[in-house]
Amino acid sequence: MSTLQLIGGGFATVLTPTGLFLMLIGVAVGIVFGALPGLSATMAIALFLPVTYAMASSDAMTLLMALFIGAISGGLISAILLHIPGTPSSVATCFDGHPLVKKGQAAKALGVGVVFSFLGTIFSTLLLMFIAPQIARAAINFGNFEFFSIAIFSLTMIATLSSGNMVKGIMAGVIGFMFSTVGTDAIEGTARFTFGQTTLKGGFDMLAVMVGLFAVGEIISAAETSRHSDEEVIQPSMKGVKGFGFSMKEFVGQLGNAFRSALIGMGIGILPGIGGGTSNMMAYTVAKNADKHAKELGPLGTGRIDGVVASETANNATIGGAMVPLLTLGIPGDTTTAMLLGALTLHGLTPGPLLFQNQANIVYGIFAAMLIASVIMLFMEFFGLRIFVKLLSIPKYILLPCVFVLCTIGAYALKNNMSQVIACLVFGALGFAFKKLEIPSTPFILGFILGPLAEVNYRRGMIRTKGSFVPFLTSPISAIFLAIAVIVLLVYIFKPLMKKKKA
Amino acid sequence: MSFKKCKDLILGIVMLLFSGFYLFYAQQIKTRPKLTPSYASAKIMPTLLGILLAVLSIICIIQGYRKMTSPDTQSDSSKKLDKGDVMAVVYTFAVIIGYILIMPTLGFILSTLLYLFLQMIILAPPEKRNYALFAIVTVVFTAFVFVAFRIGLQQLLPRGIIESLLGF
Numbered sequence: 001m002s003t004l005q006l007i008g009g010g011f012a013t014v015l016t017p018t019g020l021f022l023m024l025i026g027v028a029v030g031i032v033f034g035a036l037p038g039l040s041a042t043m044a045i046a047l048f049l050p051v052t053y054a055m056a057s058s059d060a061m062t063l064l065m066a067l068f069i070g071a072i073s074g075g076l077i078s079a080i081l082l083h084i085p086g087t088p089s090s091v092a093t094c095f096d097g098h099p100l101v102k103k104g105q106a107a108k109a110l111g112v113g114v115v116f117s118f119l120g121t122i123f124s125t126l127l128l129m130f131i132a133p134q135i136a137r138a139a140i141n142f143g144n145f146e147f148f149s150i151a152i153f154s155l156t157m158i159a160t161l162s163s164g165n166m167v168k169g170i171m172a173g174v175i176g177f178m179f180s181t182v183g184t185d186a187i188e189g190t191a192r193f194t195f196g197q198t199t200l201k202g203g204f205d206m207l208a209v210m211v212g213l214f215a216v217g218e219i220i221s222a223a224e225t226s227r228h229s230d231e232e233v234i235q236p237s238m239k240g241v242k243g244f245g246f247s248m249k250e251f252v253g254q255l256g257n258a259f260r261s262a263l264i265g266m267g268i269g270i271l272p273g274i275g276g277g278t279s280n281m282m283a284y285t286v287a288k289n290a291d292k293h294a295k296e297l298g299p300l301g302t303g304r305i306d307g308v309v310a311s312e313t314a315n316n317a318t319i320g321g322a323m324v325p326l327l328t329l330g331i332p333g334d335t336t337t338a339m340l341l342g343a344l345t346l347h348g349l350t351p352g353p354l355l356f357q358n359q360a361n362i363v364y365g366i367f368a369a370m371l372i373a374s375v376i377m378l379f380m381e382f383f384g385l386r387i388f389v390k391l392l393s394i395p396k397y398i399l400l401p402c403v404f405v406l407c408t409i410g411a412y413a414l415k416n417n418m419s420q421v422i423a424c425l426v427f428g429a430l431g432f433a434f435k436k437l438e439i440p441s442t443p444f445i446l447g448f449i450l451g452p453l454a455e456v457n458y459r460r461g462m463i464r465t466k467g468s469f470v471p472f473l474t475s476p477i478s479a480i481f482l483a484i485a486v487i488v489l490l491v492y493i494f495k496p497l498m499k500k501k502k503a
Numbered sequence: 504m505s506f507k508k509c510k511d512l513i514l515g516i517v518m519l520l521f522s523g524f525y526l527f528y529a530q531q532i533k534t535r536p537k538l539t540p541s542y543a544s545a546k547i548m549p550t551l552l553g554i555l556l557a558v559l560s561i562i563c564i565i566q567g568y569r570k571m572t573s574p575d576t577q578s579d580s581s582k583k584l585d586k587g588d589v590m591a592v593v594y595t596f597a598v599i600i601g602y603i604l605i606m607p608t609l610g611f612i613l614s615t616l617l618y619l620f621l622q623m624i625i626l627a628p629p630e631k632r633n634y635a636l637f638a639i640v641t642v643v644f645t646a647f648v649f650v651a652f653r654i655g656l657q658q659l660l661p662r663g664i665i666e667s668l669l670g671f
Contacts, residue, residue, distance in 0.1 A: 053656075054658075171556065174559065177552055192549065223591040225588070226626045227627070396626065397628075397631075398637075400626065401623055404618075405645075406648070409660065412660065428599075436510075437513075458543075459543040460543075463540070
C-alpha cells in the first residue's frame with residue numbers, strides 16, 4: 001500500500017462520529033488537566049485508561065492522543081494567566097507570558113500561545129509521519145544486540161538527564177529495574193522474588209505502578225501544601241480583540257523563531273529521558289540568545305511574544321518527537337509515552353517495527369488523530385477560553401479526592417479485584433517517599449519498563465553468542481548506542497571534577 | 504540535626520540494606536543449568552542489579568556524610584512544615600487505607616461517599632471548610648462516576664449495601 005493510501009486509511013479510521021466525539025472530549029479534558037497546576041498529561045492518560053478498556057483499540061488511541069495534545073497545550077493558560085506553569089512543559093511560557101498580561105496584552109499572549117502550540121504539533125506530526133516509517137523499516141532488522149544496547153542507552157540518558165543528581169537518577173533506574181524482576185522469569189520460567197505469593201507471580205502491573213507513583217503520590221504530597229496555596233486567577237479581557245489578538249506582520253516575524261523552536265522540540269522529544277519539560281526551556285534560551293531586537297523592544301522576559309512562541313512551539317513539537325521511539329522501537333522516552341505504551345499493550349498492541357507492518361491502520365490512525373486533535377485544540381482553546389479559565393478556580397481540595405476515586409476505579413478494573421488497588425497505594429507511598437528524598441520517579445518508571453527489554457535481549461544474545469559479550473560491541477548499531485551511553489556517563493562523572501579543578 | 508541534612512545518608516543506608524536483602528533472595532532463585540547456561544540464567548541480572556545498587560548506595564553514603572559534616576553553607580530557605588501539614592499527610596494516608604479496607608464490604612458507593620467527604624475536609628484549609636458544598640460535590644460526583652462506569656461502561660465495581668438495594 002502506498003503512503004498516501006495509508007494516510008487516507010488513517011483518517012478514515014479516526015473520522016467516525018465516535019472518533020470525533022472522543023477527540024472533542026479528549027482535547028477538552030486534556031486542556032483542563034494541562035491548565036490545572038498539579039495535574040499533568042500523564043495523569044490525564046492514566047485516569048482515562050479504564051474508560052478505554054472496553055473500546056476498540058483505534059478509538060482508545062484516538063482518545064488518548066487527544067488528551068496528550070490538549071494537556072501539553074493547556075499548560076499555557078495557567079502559565080500566562082496565573083504565572084504558574086500548568087505542567088513542566090510550559091515553565092518558559094511564564095517568562096514572557098505573564099509580563100504581557102501585566103502590559104494588558106493577555107489576549108495577545110494567549111492567542112500567540114494557542115496558535116503556535118497548534119503549529120508546533122502539526123509540524124512535528126508531519127515530520128513524524130515522514131521519519132517513523134523509515135526508522136521502523138530499519139529497525140525491523142534489529143536483533144538482541146541492538147535492542148539491549150538501545151534499552152541501556154535510553155536508561156542511561158534518562159537516569160543522567162532527568163535529574164540534577166546522577167547517583168540518585170541511576171539509583172532510581174536500578175530500583176525500577178529491580179521491581180521489574182519480580183514474577184515469573186520470561187526465559188527460564190522460574191519464580192523470582194515472589195515469596196510464595198501467587199499474586200506476585202505475574203509481576204507488578206505497569207499501569208498500577210504508574211498510576212500509584214504519579215497520581216496517588218501526587219495526591220499524598222498535595223496534602224502537605226493544599227491548606228496554604230491560594231491562587232488568584234486573572235480574567236483576561238477580550239474586549240476589542242480581533243482574530244487571535246496579533247497582526248499578520250507579527251505572525252510572519254515569528255516564523256523563523258517558531259521553525260527553530262519546533263526543530264529543537266522535535267529533536268529533544270526523540271531523545272529518551274528529556275521531554276517537554278526541557279525542550280521549552282532550551283528553545284527559550286536559544287531564542288533569547290539569537291534575539292536581534294533586544295535593543296529596541298527590550299530583552300526577552302519583559303513581555304515579548306517571541307518567548308511565548310519559542311516555548312509553546314517547542315513543547316508541542318516534542319509530542320511528535322516523543323512518538324518516534326515509542327512507535328518505531330517500543331521505547332518510551334518519558335512518563336507520558338510510558339503511559340501510552342501501557343495503553344497500547346493493554347489493547348494487545350506491541351509498539352515496534354512490526355506494528356508498522358501488521359497494524360498500519362492503528363499507526364496511521366494515531367497520526368491522523370494527532371492532526372485532527374490539534375485543529376480541535378486550536379478552536380477549543382480560542383472559543384472556550386473563558387470556560388477553561390473558570391475551571392482554574394476549582395480548589396485542589398475538591399479536585400484531588402475526585403481524581404483519587406478515578407484512580408481507584410482504574411486500578412480495580414485491571415483485574416476486577418482489590419489487588420491492584422493495594423499495589424497502587426503501595427507505589428503511591430513509594431512515590432511520596434521518593435519526593436521527600438528527592439529521588440526522581442521518571443527513571444524508576446523507565447527502569448521498570450525498559451529493564452525487562454534489556455534483560456531478555458541480553459540473555460538471549462548471550463545464549464546466541466555462547467557467552468561472549470563481544471558481538472554486542474562489534475555489531476555497528478549496538479556499538480554506537482553503547483558508546484554514546486558510556487560517553488554521556490563519563491561526561492557526567494567528570495564534569496563536576498573539572499569544575500573543581502578550575503575553581 | 505535536621506532531616507534535610509542527613510537525608511542522603513539515610514537514603515544510602517536504607518538502599519544498602521535493600522540491596523543486601525535483594526541480593527540474598529537473588530541467590531535463592533532456582534535456575535535450570537541444563538536448560539540455560541549460567542551466563543544467561545535467571546539469576547544473572549538480579550545479581551548485577553544488586554551489586555550496582557550496593558555500589559551506588561555506598562557513593563550516596565559518602566556524599567551524604569560529606570554533606571552532613573560540611574558547615575551549613577546554604578541556609579534552609581524552604582518553608583518549614585507546620586504540624587497541621589504533617590497531620591494532613593498522616594490523615595490522608597489513613598483515609599486512603601481506610602477507603603481501600605472498607606470498600607470490599609461496604610461497596611463502592613458507600614465507601615466513596617465517606618472517603619470523598621472526609622478527604623475534602625482534611626485537605627481544605629480550616630477557614631474554607633464548606634460542609635454543605637463538600638456534601639453536594641461528594642454525592643453528585645459519586646453518582647456520576649457510578650452511572651458512568653457501572654451503567655455506561657459496564658465496569659464491575661465492589662458491591663455493598665447500596666448497590667444491592669439499587670439492584671446492581
